[in-house]
Amino acid sequence: MTPGSDQPVQSSVGLYGRLLAYVWPHWPRLAVSLVAMIVVAGATTGVAYLLKPVIDQIFIEEDETLLLLLPLGIIGMYLVKGVANYLETYLLSWIGQRAMRQLRDDLFARLLHMPLGFFSEHAAGTLISRLTYDVDQVERSITRGLSTLIKDTLTAVFLLGLVFYHDWQLALVSLIGLPLVIGPLARLTRKLRKSSRSSQLARASMTRVIEEGVVGNRVIKAFNGEDYEHARFHKESETHRKQNMRKAQATALSVPVMEIAAAICIALVIYYGGYRVMFGGDETTPGTFFSFLAALLMMYDPLKRLTKINPVIQQGLAAGERIFQMLDFHPEGNEGSRTLDRVRGELAFEDVWFEYEPGAPVLQGIDLEVPAGHVVALVGLSGAGKSTMVNLVPRFYRPDRGHIYLDGVDLGDLDLHFLRDQVAIVSQEVVLFNDTLAANIAYGRPDATREEVEEAARAAGVMEYVDRLEGGLDHVVGEGGARLSGGQRQRLAIARALLGDAPILILDEATSSLDPQSEKLVQRGLEQLMQDRTTLVIAHRLATIQRADAIAVMDSGRVVEQGSHAELLARGGIYAYLWETQFATPAEQSAETG
Template sequence: MKPPVLQVYRRLLTYSRPYARRIVVAMLASLGVAATDVGVAKLVQPLVDEVLVRRELWLVNLVPLIVIGLALLKGLSRYVQEYFIKTAGQLVVQDLRNDLYRHCLRQSLGFYSQTPAGALVSRVVNDVGMLQKSAADELVAMVREGLTLVGLVGLLFYNDWRLALVAFVVLPVALVPASHIGRRIKKYVHKSLSNMGNLTGILHEAFSGIKVVKAFTGEETERRKFEDENLRYYQRLVKVIRYDSATAPLVELLASFGAAGVLWYGIHRVMNGAISQGELFSFVTAMGMMYGPMKRLIKTNNVIQKAVGAAERVFEMLDQAPGLVDAPDALTLAPVRGQVCFERVWFAYQGEDWVLRDFSLVVPPGRVVALVGASGAGKSTLIALLARFYAPQRGRILIDGCDIAGLTQTSLRAQMALVDQETFLFHDSLRNNIRYGRPQATDAEVEEAARQAYADEFIRQLPEGYDTPIGDRGVRLSGGQRQRVCIARAILRDAPILLLDEATSALDSESEAVVQQALVNLMRGRTTFVIAHRLSTIRHADEILLLEDGQLLERGRHDQLLAARGAYHRLYSLQFHDQVAP
């Protein structure tokens, strides 16, 4: 293996250290397997010379006992080895998956905006799964087959060093193509796993958006997309299979040259009286058994190359530093009053123009601030920066006078509750979905939050009430019901700062009226940032901010902004032209 491959494999083996005892037991058991193989080859000589040639009949009765005894020792050793190494391998894979998943969860939202969810799922499931054998299984296989090979080689040289040299002419010749095959396998495994990530991404998108797929009769498009990518995956994988399948025939062909030379030279030595028939049979048996471990070692190298190809992708993900990390001396934010201050904040997404430009704002505790403006004005970005999903390129954001860049992200977000336009619910019970923001909440607190969110009535009408599973993304609920469950979740969190991003945008008028009343309950006593395209929902905000191209264009109460007859007045007139005086 080349140095980079050794480095990857060495890093992979660090995950095996906690389970070293299991691996050591498996290695010791592999000694029993190797010893029985060498013993079988060695016992051929006395079997031929003493039993068959000299007719020592008393030894005949020992033959069955020896055969059964060796089989029992080998079987027991093999069982111990397989059990301990496979359990160690599963534990290693479990740890690696946990680390990879934990690392993905630490990534910023920017990472998820650039990485398809399907590709992440594929790395956590498929790539790590391919590593299972390399982590421990193949390590013990290398030890077992290596010991067997060393033992048989020693026996060959012990029996007849001249014949051994003839047998070993083929060994260095076989290593050259085997090394080339291993490198090709690693290359194509790396590429095929990339295709598998694309496949998983297509599946994830199609199943998540199945309503859109069916509504726009996109089944045929999705089918072709999947089948084309599946074909590309096969074309990559078939190259791995081609090289892997060539290994055994190639070694056997090369081994036949060595075997032919040994038989030709060995028969001549028997006929010349240099060695006995038993010695030749013992030598040929050991040589035949030697090529088995050699083939398996080359096969093991192929498996390791597959694993290294997968490991490179896994470690590539693990080495990708999160876009946002807590400062080394980050402070834990204590419960806050809720004063929010933006100081000359500038922000742009990667490779794009400024979304916020020199933005400044002070919001006293308990105030309700509404953000309005055209799409792309920077409203959602403002909320994302406050929650520190992203960090501004310039300027500061402070909560109760503390710069959020110097706070731990966990303690910062513990002071906030978010109700988003994407009403995401987990495939779980309603009770657990509401409790998500505060896992330690009691059932009574969960139900009280649902009452305040006007969700208790419809929840109790469901077959299992609060314990009703709601399907993937809450598919069994209506839009208004999902929104009220999300509001109940935010009420239960009881955070001093509330972020509402288009919380009623997808609702009909009747549902909006109920949800709006639930939001009134939620906003009471909290510093609240509300984003709304429907201006009717923000008339009673303490202050309305109109953003345009990332800058604060107008601010004031609803009546004040209408009276000013500026941009807000024009925007309001477009929605309620029959209610606004000319």
């Protein structure tokens, strides 16, 4: 059922390659930013180098020409560095943003064409976070990752070169101090990472409790669960506090530990370097020593950033892996290519089998004929397979065995787009987009004129409540249509289907009861909609069943009884049972039997 889900997790090389494919089209800019990074590293090292003539020639030898030239040189160096830094950051962001827009576009396009089964297997939140959070993580690892990896490595290497150039013996002595800095830093970083992971988990647990407190507030109230929920929240909130304190402790420790270790390192250098300046002859001048020290100190920042970049890159790669896994799912296939000039709307199911999970068939040999323009009501106990059966008509799923024909043509042979144009669906949950009423009605028919929209709205009974809304048909319905009542939403869905004017209608009647007035209006809209259309309706209302041309009774994935209301009642089978227990009011039952 889920093609693509068995994809192997890709290797890191493959992953890098695929990420690179998004960056590569921008290689000229990448090249310029690389050059800019080299310039930044060179300029930083240049500044450290200039300290030598500053001390030796200006302070000691009191050279007046250099007194003018060197300060200008420093300004020039920083100007060059500033321009290069700007270019590098700007260009990398440009590349990162372009690559991510492309990745997001590809992902969303793929998402829209996923088979329906994909959506029942993946939580909406997870999919949304792929497109938002995960893509951001990848972007961060590209821009920050590349910049740090290349620019900071180059800067550190150039500075190290300068240090060895000035005095290789002193350089070796200072390197002895390096483990002093790196050792504690590595330990602290590990601790920090662990505590930040625990803190994130604690926050997620806490958020879950908050969410349940908000979403499930009705139930909490009904069961007097406030104290229980509060205690649960307090516990999670306390865990969150403790984890955050651990993190804060590690963070607070990291600066002093680093600084003390660095101080020991510098003390070593000053002692040995000073000794060499005093007693070592000419090769180590005070200028060399200060330039050396400055280069050493300037290595601190790039090295620190390099030690921190790995988690960013790892997170980006993990996010990239999740993104590519989603991109690798197979989209819905459109094997068919046929279209029909005029669709009458005759539907026929022939020995149709279907299973969601292997070995558990939900439909087991459905046979059903729906002549053009007829209304067939599907009834049956919950889980009998009614929704599954109607979902096969717009090819949301495909039968595992058997065939479904539209006007004698196998659905599988039809072009998917064409097929879906022929089918209107009005389901229990009306999905509305956060747009105007008019735009919601015209969804799928962007070419519809205002008159057509109004006509559909009138026929569906939308006009009867539109006047009370600000802006009339141009009123924005709110997210998910939250500002409309259940009945109003249903009438809107009916208007949408009317405007679509497809020859086949699939109707999944709402089970939730509307007030009698709303019910009557919805019913009237539905009557309009079913007119001259082949209709398969999952019926929950008596009026619909009575209006149907035929009733198909489903049980355990089969059509077990077919006929008119009277015929089926007379048979005394499942339908008669459902009639007694679900559909009819006592008065109707006695009228029927009496």
